[in-house]
Amino acid sequence: MINKEFFEALADLEREKGIAHEVFVEALQNALASAYKKQFPGFSGEVQVTMDPDTGLMRCFLLRHVVEEVVDKDKELSLEEALDFKEDAKIGDTLIEEFVPNDFGRIAAQTAKQVILQKLHETERDNTLSEFSDKENEILSGVVRKVEAKSVTVELGGGQIEGVMLSQDQIPGEKYNVNDKIKVYVKRVKSGGKNAQVLVSRTAPNFVKRLFEEEVPEIRQGTVQVKSISREPGQRTKMAIWSEDPKIDAVGACVGNKGMRVNAVVAELSGEKIDIIPWSEDPLEFIAKALSPAKVVAVTQLEGENSAMAIVPDDKLSLAIGRDGQNARLAARLTGWKIDVKSESAVKKLNLFSGEGAE
Numbered sequence: 001m002i003n004k005e006f007f008e009a010l011a012d013l014e015r016e017k018g019i020a021h022e023v024f025v026e027a028l029q030n031a032l033a034s035a036y037k038k039q040f041p042g043f044s045g046e047v048q049v050t051m052d053p054d055t056g057l058m059r060c061f062l063l064r065h066v067v068e069e070v071v072d073k074d075k076e077l078s079l080e081e082a083l084d085f086k087e088d089a090k091i092g093d094t095l096i097e098e099f100v101p102n103d104f105g106r107i108a109a110q111t112a113k114q115v116i117l118q119k120l121h122e123t124e125r126d127n128t129l130s131e132f133s134d135k136e137n138e139i140l141s142g143v144v145r146k147v148e149a150k151s152v153t154v155e156l157g158g159g160q161i162e163g164v165m166l167s168q169d170q171i172p173g174e175k176y177n178v179n180d181k182i183k184v185y186v187k188r189v190k191s192g193g194k195n196a197q198v199l200v201s202r203t204a205p206n207f208v209k210r211l212f213e214e215e216v217p218e219i220r221q222g223t224v225q226v227k228s229i230s231r232e233p234g235q236r237t238k239m240a241i242w243s244e245d246p247k248i249d250a251v252g253a254c255v256g257n258k259g260m261r262v263n264a265v266v267a268e269l270s271g272e273k274i275d276i277i278p279w280s281e282d283p284l285e286f287i288a289k290a291l292s293p294a295k296v297v298a299v300t301q302l303e304g305e306n307s308a309m310a311i312v313p314d315d316k317l318s319l320a321i322g323r324d325g326q327n328a329r330l331a332a333r334l335t336g337w338k339i340d341v342k343s344e345s346a347v348k349k350l351n352l353f354s355g356e357g358a359e
Contacts, residue, residue: 027115047063065093065095068091132157142154142200144181145162151165152165153165156184156200162198164197165201169201171269185207187204205229208239224242236274239275241277285299291339295316306338
């Protein structure tokens with residue numbers, strides 16, 4: 001028997017926390033069935049517990065299946081045994097037998113307390129996560145609370161929730177220490193169940209975009225637009241920007257007076273190089289600019305979809321390609337084109353260039 005005050009308390013929680021008392025009752029019934037089984041090590045039977053909120057009565061049942069050959073006596077019984085309980089029993093039936101457990105009141109009280117606390121914790125967590133759902137794709141400031149081999153736990157929202165930054169979301173070369181204050185990009189908020197979590201990142205390309213939004217009012221206001229970003233975290237980022245207002249110097253706005261704005265972003269990214277590229281609707285012109293800091297003599301479109309050849313002075317070839325091909329690779333990602341970088345002498349020697357394209 002569970003007293004009525006218990007169910008009245010559940011009703012109060014429903015009003016205060018918005019958790020239906022049926023949720024508590026269902027969870028408690030399952031927990032009590034599990035608690036009963038723990039009383040008897042080795043017992044594998046199926047136990048079902050029901051509670052009546054009107055009477056406060058708690059009842060326990062043992063479920064056993066009728067089988068031809070009994071393998072587990074806790075879960076099964078033979079047809080002969082079943083006929084003693086039910087005259088028309090047959091193979092495949094499930095018989096339900098009520099029983100009265102010994103000393104179960106104390107266990108019920110302890111279990112009820114645990115279940116209520118757990119449900120309150122889960123609900124508060126899910127409510128907080130729901131509030132965080134509109135923070136996806138935003139930057140939040142946090143405090144490092146735990147550093148493990150493959151993840152960093154970051155306290156967000158003044159301690160309301162914790163974000164997880166996996167190894168692939170950590171900038172190579174950065175070191176994180178407990179109590180460090182850092183900025184993170186919210187990749188995903190996954191709410192519900194035991195796996196509820198907030199995934200955060202410092203390597204996402206949009207992290208760079210959001211950092212510039214913080215530093216550049218023109219981007220925040222929409223007068224300067226970020227068209228595309230390509231990034232190799234910890235090393236280099238290329239960001240294409242554009243303004244429909246010809247009076248606005250989009251690149252200058254992002255760089256800031258004496259480089260203050262771009263330098264603030266670079267400092268947050270631990271020295272990562274940033275190329276700010278003026279976007280162009282002409283893809284060949286855009287490719288030429290994307291290969292910055294190298295000067296491009298000309299760009300010509302090749303056969304095939306989104307494929308081009310960029311021609312650079314001989315002494316700028318290594319700069320255009322970049323260390324390990326990084327500059328050309330980032331330019332290709334930024335523009336969405338496959339780019340073949342050639343020196344002027346190579347083009348002349350192979351007679352590849354017809355003279356058409358962007359300069």
